Amino acid sequence: MDYLKIHPTAALEGKINISGAKNASLPLIAMTILAKEAVKITNLPNVVDIKTLLKLLANLGANCDFFDDGVLVNTSSINETKATYDIVKTMRASILVLGPILARFGHCEVSLPGGCAIGQRPIDLHLKALEQMGAKIDIKAGYIEASTPNGLKGCEIIFDKITVTGTANIVMAAALAKGVTSITNAAREPEVVQLCEILNNSGVTIKGIGTAILEIHGTAGELINIKEFAVIPDRIEAGTYLCAGAITKSELTLTNVEPKHLGAVLSKLEEMGSSFTIAKDTITIHPSDEIKAVKIITQEYPAFPTDMQAQFLALATQANGVSIIEEKLFENRFMHVSELQRMGADITLNGHTATVNGKTQLSGTDVMATDLRASSALVLAGLIANGETNVHRIYHLDRGYDSLESKLKNVGAKIQRLKE
Ligand code: EPZ
Numbered sequence: 001m002d003y004l005k006i007h008p009t010a011a012l013e014g015k016i017n018i019s020g021a022k023n024a025s026l027p028l029i030a031m032t033i034l035a036k037e038a039v040k041i042t043n044l045p046n047v048v049d050i051k052t053l054l055k056l057l058a059n060l061g062a063n064c065d066f067f068d069d070g071v072l073v074n075t076s077s078i079n080e081t082k083a084t085y086d087i088v089k090t091m092r093a094s095i096l097v098l099g100p101i102l103a104r105f106g107h108c109e110v111s112l113p114g115g116c117a118i119g120q121r122p123i124d125l126h127l128k129a130l131e132q133m134g135a136k137i138d139i140k141a142g143y144i145e146a147s148t149p150n151g152l153k154g155c156e157i158i159f160d161k162i163t164v165t166g167t168a169n170i171v172m173a174a175a176l177a178k179g180v181t182s183i184t185n186a187a188r189e190p191e192v193v194q195l196c197e198i199l200n201n202s203g204v205t206i207k208g209i210g211t212a213i214l215e216i217h218g219t220a221g222e223l224i225n226i227k228e229f230a231v232i233p234d235r236i237e238a239g240t241y242l243c244a245g246a247i248t249k250s251e252l253t254l255t256n257v258e259p260k261h262l263g264a265v266l267s268k269l270e271e272m273g274s275s276f277t278i279a280k281d282t283i284t285i286h287p288s289d290e291i292k293a294v295k296i297i298t299q300e301y302p303a304f305p306t307d308m309q310a311q312f313l314a315l316a317t318q319a320n321g322v323s324i325i326e327e328k329l330f331e332n333r334f335m336h337v338s339e340l341q342r343m344g345a346d347i348t349l350n351g352h353t354a355t356v357n358g359k360t361q362l363s364g365t366d367v368m369a370t371d372l373r374a375s376s377a378l379v380l381a382g383l384i385a386n387g388e389t390n391v392h393r394i395y396h397l398d399r400g401y402d403s404l405e406s407k408l409k410n411v412g413a414k415i416q417r418l419k420e
Pocket of ligand 1: 023122127306400
């Protein structure tokens with residue numbers, strides 16, 4: 001297994017190019033199941049989760065031809081509709097194939113994804129919505145067995161909770177359904193917006209894109225033609241590197257970024273003392289010498305993203321005063337706290353709220369990554385901790401960050417990837 005060895009750096013300097021969004025790429029790859037012909041996707045990030053989903057599609061019989069920053073996916077050769085446990089267990093977002101496979105083939109077996117480090121991750125809302133659309137769903141021996149004896153029919157769906165992949169799954173199922181499906185309380189994340197925009201440009205009329213109420217006019221089983229597209233920039237990767245600039249007090253410029261997707265993150269960093277120069281697809285952070293304490297509550301987009309909570313918690317250890325960080329979406333997304341405490345951070349956990357007393361000088365030590373975003377928080381801490389920090393189990397990091405150590409090394413970080 002690999003680990004990252006990090007030593008504190010003076011200021012970082014230079015440009016970091018932002019890759020395509022992992023959480024946009026995953027539904028967009030699943031969406032190719034709805035296509036009549038091959039689909040060309042560019043600006044795909046080079047991360048494990050994308051490779052895993054493409055492997056799943058290949059296991060079903062699809063053809064995936066890779067090129068420098070993308071893939072040509074042809075799902076016309078799919079001859080299997082069972083997504084097996086061995087793949088699904090490594091990436092719960094595999095559930096995103098459920099809606100499209102069911103819509104196209106009328107039957108599907110997908111292994112229950114199970115929970116993950118940050119929480120239970122139920123999919124009850126996905127299944128309930130598909131049943132409302134006419135699917136028959138049984139859970140047998142750890143698998144979701146779904147069939148649509150009479151095809152999927154459009155209907156009115158109201159999600160009890162806002163679910164990102166749940167919204168994506170139902171939008172894709174509704175794309176081939178008979179009639180109109182409305183989704184109330186839909187997720188408005190940019191990743192869901194891009195999925196809707198591409199479907200809307202491919203003959204599936206979707207109204208209300210970007211709002212909490214979507215109306216999808218299905219093609220009644222007619223496969224669609226999807227033109228080549230580029231994945232939107234990864235707003236969470238971008239936010240992570242902005243935190244790297246803030247925590248090391250470095251002026252960094254991010255390129256190929258979408259500032260519009262980072263409103264809540266930029267606003268919180270401004271509250272903590274940073275300022276920004278923002279152009280069409282670049283952001284330069286001008287960090288403050290003193291970092292101010294902050295109050296953060298994670299919510300659905302466009303509010304502050306839960307996927308940035310761990311990174312801001314690491315930053316808050318360097319803020320003067322008491323920061324309060326409340327995690328409202330997941331039941332167990334504070335596992336980075338114990339590792340930061342081992343580095344000397346003064347953090348108190350009380351249920352879903354972390355209280356961070358800063359500023360503390362962190363000390364480097366061996367720490368263990370526990371989930372994707374916790375890993376990046378530990379890297380941020382390592383950039384400013386005294387001494388050497390070794391971040392172990394970085395397979396978590398490799399699931400969602402494209403070339404993190406080389407991107408940081410290119411702006412002056414003392415970071416290297418080694419073998420245990
Ligand atoms: C997506 O997960 C992201 N993953 C997550 O990013 C992100 O943290 C999350 O949305 C919230 O923004 C992908 O897009 C691949 P949800 P998802 O369904 O769709 C509850 C990362 O770090 N819920 O929006 O699985 C659920 O328990 C990852 O890149 C139900 O109760 O999240 C949670 O409390 C981590 N029943 C809340 O909704 C359901 O059927 C939000 O979950 C579905 C969800």
